Amino acid sequence: MTNLPDAPSFVAVVNPISGGGASHQQWPAVAAELDRLGVHNVTVIESQSSEHATQVAAESAASGAITVAVGGDGHVRDVAKGVLTVDGARLGIAAAGRGNDLVRHLGLPSDPVDIARMLVGGQERRIDILNVKRADGSIALAVGNVYVGLDSVATELINKLRWMGPLAYRVAPVLTAIRWKPMRLTLSVDGQSRDLSAHFVVIANSGDYGHGLRMVPTAAVDSGHLDVFIVDGKTSKLRLAQLMAEAKSGAHGDRDDVEILTGQRVELTIDRPLPVHSDGDFLGTSPVTVEVRQQALPILVP
8 A cells, every 4th residue: 555644635646757757847836836825735646557546546535635647648547547436536637648638628727837726726527437348358447538440550659659759649640551451340339230341430538639639529528428430441541641630620520431429338349459549558459348437537627
């Protein structure tokens, strides 16, 4: 067990590698503003792994503290998993990742002064989360999105190109697309099953990822359902490139090679062992089953 002081006001769980070390600049600036606001009971713990981040967050939640995830989308997911072990526990987010897409979707501040003020005086907003059953039967948590296909393969490359910073989000999809072949899959939404060819499928809660892409423009974290975004496997690579450009603004939602379904439960099985990702990290391979948990996670917002 990690030793925490009795009932601290805040516990900041800092991911030291998020955003290439951005958390080491972000949190001290937030802490300085908290101190200026008269908040002195703050504990800072650097996470050693995803599991450690979840453990620390669970202990923080049990102590009655507000737990703050200092990092990117994947770190927010790991900390949220711990916070959810205690009814009524709340999560704060200090953006310090590469993409920060959940922060962008929620309209949360990225400036340290504004983050501190949100933590002290913010309101609670309850958002949906995703339960993901993996091929081995284990259950994982996702906060933003679960996705597979061209974009999940590209994410594998993005994670290898961390040294490039945000540029990796633009370079990796191009390199991946050169050798990409569409996948065949069986997709079931609320029991309605179909076989299809697709370049990628996104099971969306927020719909935002890829460092600013509004990939699933219909999605919202408090909609109470999943938005399933499918890009037809017959689409040419040229049109795929156009789609990715349009996704910056969400203007691609009405294209004839895009389909969006909605439901509470999604099952998919793919014809080959492609990586399935959630919130920027490797989740496993198919089959996977995703279900929505409505208004499960309380987050502090401005």
